[in-house]
Amino acid sequence: MENADVERAWVRVPGAAARWLDEFDPGQPSGYEPPRRPDAAWILHAMYAWREGLVTTTHDDLHRSVAAVWPPERSEGAGDVLADLEEIAIDTGTDLGRTGHPGSGWRRLRWRELARGFGEPVVPDGRRPGNRCLRQAHPAGSWSAAIRPPAEGCLDRESWHRLIGLLLRHSPSGDGTRCLAYYCPLVTNDWDEDTVLVGRLGDAGALYDHPDMASCPSNLWAEDRSWIVYCDWDLWGTKVVGPTSLVETLLADPELECVRLPWTS
Incomplete structure (x- = not known):
């Protein structure tokens, strides 16, 4: 349509x-x-995993590597505040809004599969599905770059x-x-x-x-x-x-x- x-x-x-x-x-x-x-x-x-296997490199690692080579442009007047925020912000790898299957090379990764591997519940008691779930998969906040985590x-x-x-x-x-x-x-x-x-x-x-x-x-x-x-x-x-x-x-x-x-x- x-x-x-x-x-x-x-x-x-x-x-x-x-x-x-x-x-x-x-x-x-x-x-x-x-x-x-x-x-x-x-x-x-839905979340997805790269078929070739997981890596220890995170989405935040990739973001910082790219920013080191191509620093983001800053508008006049932004000053040190935005620079400080950029420095402490973590790129979790989580999208906000519409998403879909990422394409060739990726497979569907079930929450149950990941939870079983870490020995934790799919959704902890008293919680809703969100960033407090599957914490061992993103202990420092950012997911492995070989995982496309669930969108918010x-x-x-x-x-x-x-x-x-x-x-x-x-x-x-x-x-x-x-x-x-x-x-x-x-x-x-x-x-x-x-x-x-x-x-x-x-x-x-x-x-x-x-x-x-x-x-x-x-x-x-x-x-x-x-x-x-x-x-x-x-x-x-x-x-x-x-x-x-x-x-x-x-x-x-x-x-x-x-x-x-x-x-x-």
């Missing part, structure tokens, strides 16, 4: 359409987390399209299911008015590449509220809330990696 078609298929409506989500998770600028209704699962954002703030492209396909199978109206999509102000940079779009579930795959957004929706839900998707701008996982039949389908799907985290519901 071309950009113009996406904008025709998904029409902006008043931000009040998302106000009901504020009842669950008030005042959140990074997306609304709904409670279990009646069940919930988290889709873990947005489900990866392949998982988004797979999710939409499963939602279609669990929505009685199929393609014609009327849905709403909310984008948090950290995505839109609009702090005055909530950004909410309305369209059909059959067109929801194209939302991933909406030309005005850098991310998939922060929340997507069926108009009848039978299921809700939540993607926080600060997390590495996307929560899906709905009937147990949908959640069990997600957990069993071979293309997705999903977990139940009861303490988040």
Whole structure:
């Protein structure tokens, strides 16, 4: 679907359409987390490993090596403040926003595989999927350069399209299911008015590449509220809330990696 078609298929409506989500998770600028209704699962954002094996060189090592050869240009007036920030900042290797399979030479690396290798839980008790997970894989903050870690703030492209396909199978109206999509102000940079779009579930795959957004929706839900998707701008996982039949389908799907985290519901 071309950009113009996406904008025709998904029409902006008043931000009040998302106000009901504020009842669950008030005042959140990074997306609304709904409670279990009646069940919930988290889709873990995909990560990838270089097929030739891991290396000890980190993303931060590469960043500093490049910066030593080609120092970044600094605007006048930036002074020593930006220079100091650049010196102490760590390039973790984690992307923010849309991502997808990195291409030839990379394989899908499951969270469970990495967690099993380090003898730690996939997601520690009491935590949500985020930068406090799999700590032994990035103990100093930066991942091995041979790993593309999970992205923050947005489900990866392949998982988004797979999710939409499963939602279609669990929505009685199929393609014609009327849905709403909310984008948090950290995505839109609009702090005055909530950004909410309305369209059909059959067109929801194209939302991933909406030309005005850098991310998939922060929340997507069926108009009848039978299921809700939540993607926080600060997390590495996307929560899906709905009937147990949908959640069990997600957990069993071979293309997705999903977990139940009861303490988040």
